[in-house]
Amino acid sequence: MPPSTEHGRPDPETTTLALSRDGRPVSDRGDTVCVIGAGASGLTAIKNLTEHGFGVDCYERETGVGGAWNWRHDRSPVYASTHLISSRPFTQFPDFPMPDSWPDYPHHSQLLSYFERYADHFDLRRHIWFGTEVVRVEPVADDRWDVTTRSTGGYGPERTSRYAAVVVANGHNWSPKLPSYEGLAEYRGEVMHASSYKDPAQLRGKRVLVVGAGNTGCDIAVEAAQQASRCWHSTRRGYWYAPKYVLGRPADQVNDLLLMLRVPLRLRQWLYHRTLRLTVGDLTRFGLPKPDHRVYETHPIANSQLVYYVGHGRIAPVPDVARFHGGGVTLTDGREIDPELVVFATGYLPRFEFLDPKVLGDSDASGRPRLWLNAFAPGYPTLAVAGLLQPDSGVFTLSHWQTVLFARLLQARLARPQRAAAFASRVEAGAGERYSGKVKDSSRHWFEVGHADYLRAVQRALDELEAGR
Amino acid sequence: MSATNERVRILRGREWARPVRPVRREVLGAAPELEEGRPPLLFVPGFGHGAWAFAEHWLEHAASRGFPAYAVSLRGHGGSERAPEATLRAYTHDVVQVAAGLPRQAVLVGHGAGALVVSHAMARYPARAAVLAAPVMGGWSTAATALRRNPVGTLPALVGGPLKLHRRQLFSRELPDADARRYAAQLGRVARRAQWQLLAGREAEPAVGRPPVLVLGSPDDRVVPPAALARAARRYGSAPLLFPGMGHDLMLDARWREPIDAILDWLVKEPQRA
Numbered sequence: 042m043p044p045s046t047e048h049g050r051p052d053p054e055t056t057t058l059a060l061s062r063d064g065r066p067v068s069d070r071g072d073t074v075c076v077i078g079a080g081a082s083g084l085t086a087i088k089n090l091t092e093h094g095f096g097v098d099c100y101e102r103e104t105g106v107g108g109a110w111n112w113r114h115d116r117s118p119v120y121a122s123t124h125l126i127s128s129r130p131f132t133q134f135p136d137f138p139m140p141d142s143w144p145d146y147p148h149h150s151q152l153l154s155y156f157e158r159y160a161d162h163f164d165l166r167r168h169i170w171f172g173t174e175v176v177r178v179e180p181v182a183d184d185r186w187d188v189t190t191r192s193t194g195g196y197g198p199e200r201t202s203r204y205a206a207v208v209v210a211n212g213h214n215w216s217p218k219l220p221s222y223e224g225l226a227e228y229r230g231e232v233m234h235a236s237s238y239k240d241p242a243q244l245r246g247k248r249v250l251v252v253g254a255g256n257t258g259c260d261i262a263v264e265a266a267q268q269a270s271r272c273w274h275s276t277r278r279g280y281w282y283a284p285k286y287v288l289g290r291p292a293d294q295v296n297d298l299l300l301m302l303r304v305p306l307r308l309r310q311w312l313y314h315r316t317l318r319l320t321v322g323d324l325t326r327f328g329l330p331k332p333d334h335r336v337y338e339t340h341p342i343a344n345s346q347l348v349y350y351v352g353h354g355r356i357a358p359v360p361d362v363a364r365f366h367g368g369g370v371t372l373t374d375g376r377e378i379d380p381e382l383v384v385f386a387t388g389y390l391p392r393f394e395f396l397d398p399k400v401l402g403d404s405d406a407s408g409r410p411r412l413w414l415n416a417f418a419p420g421y422p423t424l425a426v427a428g429l430l431q432p433d434s435g436v437f438t439l440s441h442w443q444t445v446l447f448a449r450l451l452q453a454r455l456a457r458p459q460r461a462a463a464f465a466s467r468v469e470a471g472a473g474e475r476y477s478g479k480v481k482d483s484s485r486h487w488f489e490v491g492h493a494d495y496l497r498a499v500q501r502a503l504d505e506l507e508a509g510r
Numbered sequence: 511m512s513a514t515n516e517r518v519r520i521l522r523g524r525e526w527a528r529p530v531r532p533v534r535r536e537v538l539g540a541a542p543e544l545e546e547g548r549p550p551l552l553f554v555p556g557f558g559h560g561a562w563a564f565a566e567h568w569l570e571h572a573a574s575r576g577f578p579a580y581a582v583s584l585r586g587h588g589g590s591e592r593a594p595e596a597t598l599r600a601y602t603h604d605v606v607q608v609a610a611g612l613p614r615q616a617v618l619v620g621h622g623a624g625a626l627v628v629s630h631a632m633a634r635y636p637a638r639a640a641v642l643a644a645p646v647m648g649g650w651s652t653a654a655t656a657l658r659r660n661p662v663g664t665l666p667a668l669v670g671g672p673l674k675l676h677r678r679q680l681f682s683r684e685l686p687d688a689d690a691r692r693y694a695a696q697l698g699r700v701a702r703r704a705q706w707q708l709l710a711g712r713e714a715e716p717a718v719g720r721p722p723v724l725v726l727g728s729p730d731d732r733v734v735p736p737a738a739l740a741r742a743a744r745r746y747g748s749a750p751l752l753f754p755g756m757g758h759d760l761m762l763d764a765r766w767r768e769p770i771d772a773i774l775d776w777l778v779k780e781p782q783r784a
Contacts, residue, residue: 092636092719130526136636136718137610138603141532163615163636294527301523442520493521500520507516 059203061179061187067201073098074451075188075204077178077395079169080108082428082440083210084156085134087165089441090208093448098202099165102174102193106166107156109214110149112239116215118257118389121240122264123149125435126256126343128291131492132435134159135442145291175395178207184423206423206451208444213391213429213488220252220387223364228383230369235261235386243382244269250370250380252362254280258386259344265384266346266355273359273378274347279330284345287316292343293434300493306478310335327351329358338479340489341433391429391488400424402472409487413471414498416443422454422465433477434492442499449506464506474498516716530603536589537608538565539580540573549638549777550612553581553761554605554631556622556646557700557708558675560588563621563693563759567766575774580616582608584627587698596701598630598711605631617777621761622646622733623700623708625742632717639781640717641773644727644734644758645742648708652738659732672699679732682757684764693762722781726751726760726769733758 059067072095076086079101087097103114112119125132125146132147133139137159143151160166170190176199177189189201217234225232233243235257241264249269251262254276265272287295299309313336325331329351350356359378363371369379390408393401401418402411412418416425425447428440454461476495538561542548551572553564561581572579584601585593593600605627609616615638620628625645632640646652656664656673663674677694700708717723723746727739743750753760753769760769 088636130529135520135522136634138606138634140611141607161613162610294529297523298527301527445518493523496520503518503520507518 061181061201065201067187067203069203070096070098070205072096072205074206074208075100075178075186075202076168076208076210077175077188078108078210078212079103079106079160079165079171080210080212080428081110081156081437082212082444083108083208084160084165085437085441086208086210086427086444086447087168088159088163089444089448090451091163091165091168093452095448095451097168098204099169100173100175100188100190101169101171104171105157106160106169107153108212110152110156112149112153116212118214118236119149120235120238120257120260122260125149125152126341127293127435131293131297132437135438137162146285175211178209178396178400180400180421180424184421186423206425206447208425208427208447209393209396210427210440211393214389216390216392217385218388218390219385222362225365227367228365228370229367230380231382233382233384235384236389238384238386241265241268246270247381248379249273250275250359250362250378250383251386252383253386253388254278254342255340255386255388256342256344257388258384259342259347261384261386262356263344263346263350266350266353269382271357271380272350272355273357273380274351275359275362275372276330277361278334279324279332280339280342281313281317281332281336282321282324282347283313283317283336283341283343284321285343286345287320297493306337310337313337321348324348327358330360337433337491340431340486401426411473413468413474414443414446414495414502415476415488415490416447417468417472419469419472422461422468423451429488430495431486431489432492432495433490439490439492439495439499442496442503446499446503446506449503453506460506460508464502467502467505519715525599530600533585533591533593533604535585535591535604535608536561536583537580538562538569539578540565540569541578542573542576544576545578546576548577550578550580550614550616551777552605552609552612552616552618553579554618554620554624554628555581555583555587556620556624556644557584557673557704558587558697559622559624559759560584560590560696560698562588562696564761566693566762568761568770571767571770572774577774577777578612580608580612584624586701594701595703597703598627598707601627601704602630602634606635609635609637617641619643619773620645622758623648626708626711626714629714629717632721633715634718636719637717637721639722639724639777641724641726641776642742642746643760643769643773644731645725645739646708646734647738647742647745648711650709651735652733653709655733655735655738667705670702672702673705680757680759680762682730682755682763684755685757685762686764689762693759723748724751724773724776724781725749726753726772728753728756728758728760730755731758 061067076099090097128145173190174193179187186204186207191199217236244265245268248271249265250273252275262274361373363373398406476490555563560583564581569579583590585596617639618628618637619641621643623646625642660676667673677690681690725743729736739750756763
């Protein structure tokens with residue numbers, strides 16, 4: 042194994058040349074691991090792999106770290122007011138805390154500076170090839186991988202390098218999911234996906250319809266309430282709008298106190314409903330639909346302001362859109378509204394266009410990989426996906442432990458192959474496992490995980506892998 | 511590392527649900543004249559001591575040899591905010607906060623009970639390396655030694671009162687009496703709960719990234735008996751580096767230069783992961 046101080050970049054002089062299946066030259070990178078993407082999950086992958094003694098080449102299509110959280114990146118979904126949904130202890134990497142002086146819910150620019158400091162603190166940039174995008178990732182013999190890259194934008198020649206393992210950390214919040222509506226083409230108003238929403242000035246003085254009750258949809262509805270001349274907020278169903286603070290503390294910290302005390306789900310749901318009832322009150326009184334599910338069954342929405350603005354008449358809750366027509370929108374309850382601007386906060390779809398969908402167990406190309414721990418693909422012991430999770434909490438902690446587990450697995454492959462083999466059969470048996478209670482089925486919720494359930498599963502996997510060490 | 515619990519604990523519900531309350535921290539530092547790319551050192555004083563103990567000699571000396579050097583006062587100590595209810599976890603939090611705030615991956619150097627804090631901090635921050643100087647790793651044997659050497663100062667601590675250290679416990683006879691008195695007058699008091707956790711606290715979780723660890727001390731230390739020193743070193747798979755004739759406070763004693771030079775020499779050789 043190369044020492045961790047080894048310079049990570051491919052060096053054509055010292056590598057032996059192999060040939061790919063179709064006869065192109067491949068530079069062999071030996072035991073080096075390839076990481077795709079230098080966002081939050083990619084950075085923690087580099088850090089944890091180098092910490093476990095592996096050489097790493099990371100490819101990043103942009104020119105900076107931070108991925109989705111870097112507002113300079115053209116694929117970044119953040120808007121000016123983006124703040125964290127989970128409070129600091131749940132958001133930070135478990136071995137690199139955010140500063141004490143930061144607020145409970147930091148701003149996205151603070152998060153970017155956090156990732157930049159993380160990269161500098163652990164000297165990760167020397168492993169990253171910026172401005173380089175991955176075109177193809179192909180499995181080859183001996184569980185190795187050929188990774189083909191080129192300059193972002195398709196300039197310059199492609200080059201292929203062979204790696205011992207690959208971590209896919211390309212993020213899942215950059216490819217907009219746009220629902221199709223009857224008559225949308227005839228609609229004369231402006232239409233945008235939340236991914237191109239950057240600043241509340243885009244809403245100022247307009248009649249705005251916001252579609253979608255995710256955290257982004259609610260944030261934009263609140264900004265429309267402050268800036269737009271009118272705001273309608275269209276949701277498919279009623280949701281639980283959790284305040285960011287309850288009982289004087291960030292709500293997720295209160296929730297985890299109950300989790301820690303192992304309070305059963307039913308009781309937690311009851312307590313939650315009770316607390317909401319006492320603090321926020323009955324939402325149907327504001328004209329919001331009654332939730333058709335119990336709390337914790339959909340991705341949590343943490344927004345203290347939405348209900349506030351509904352109560353001030355600045356947001357008009359409306360049901361789903363039935364169809365568009367030239368001058369406006371017909372809702373499913375038959376009502377007609379006439380927005381000038383429609384913002385679709387309808388989410389994103391994960392995409393892995395450089396990888397054969399079959400590798401991730403997505404044989405019918407439905408966009409839903411079949412993995413164990415949302416990370417490990419059956420039959421491909423040297424591949425891991427990092428951060429393909431929609432947790433009810435911060436995702437970075439989870440990516441951190443995924444990549445620690447993967448690094449330990451790669452170590453076990455070298456030192457204790459029978460343990461690694463046991464892990465592989467575990468992946469085989471457990472693929473497609475879910476790590477949350479009952480959730481509503483939608484393309485948003487298939488990779489929804491409860492952070493405690495998920496981390497417990499990772500802990501078990503780690504304990505099994507390390508047993509008898 | 512036979513004695514340490516090797517299981518990484520992923521679920522940290524208590525730490526998530528009840529984060530440590532932030533306090534104002536005192537951090538003293540000395541920068542080298544020329545930036546040579548050496549890792550920063552973070553000195554962690556033991557119970558009763560503050561960052562001042564390292565500012566006396568070691569910070570400047572480390573900086574003069576090219577290492578950016580910092581020392582933090584644990585909450586309730588030195589110039590940091592008062593914290594009578596502090597716990598070992600709060601002290602650990604203070605160290606990790608300062609370490610993560612440094613521009614590059616830091617070397618943690620703990621002295622006395624600060625070494626125990628460092629051993630816990632290593633489970634929450636991937637230190638580049640760690641040094642445990644005259645480590646007080648806790649447990650009842652620590653109390654027994656203290657009781658034997660300084661019964662008057664120690665007894666109240668065992669029944670919940672404050673621990674009082676005597677200057678003859680801390681310094682060798684080579685240190686001029688005036689200096690010893692001056693240092694002893696600066697000693698502060700430890701929070702009651704942390705004091706208890708020193709005796710009956712939990713073993714540290716495994717260190718992130720298995721950093722190399724150097725243990726050093728003096729066979730003539732009146733706080734840490736040689737057996738405890740050897741035990742601490744064995745935990746990290748090595749033997750202690752010994753400086754005979756010195757007292758417990760290696761950084762203040764008359765021959766303070768020897769141990770810090772040994773630490774810096776060890777770091778210059780760039781020790782690899784355990």
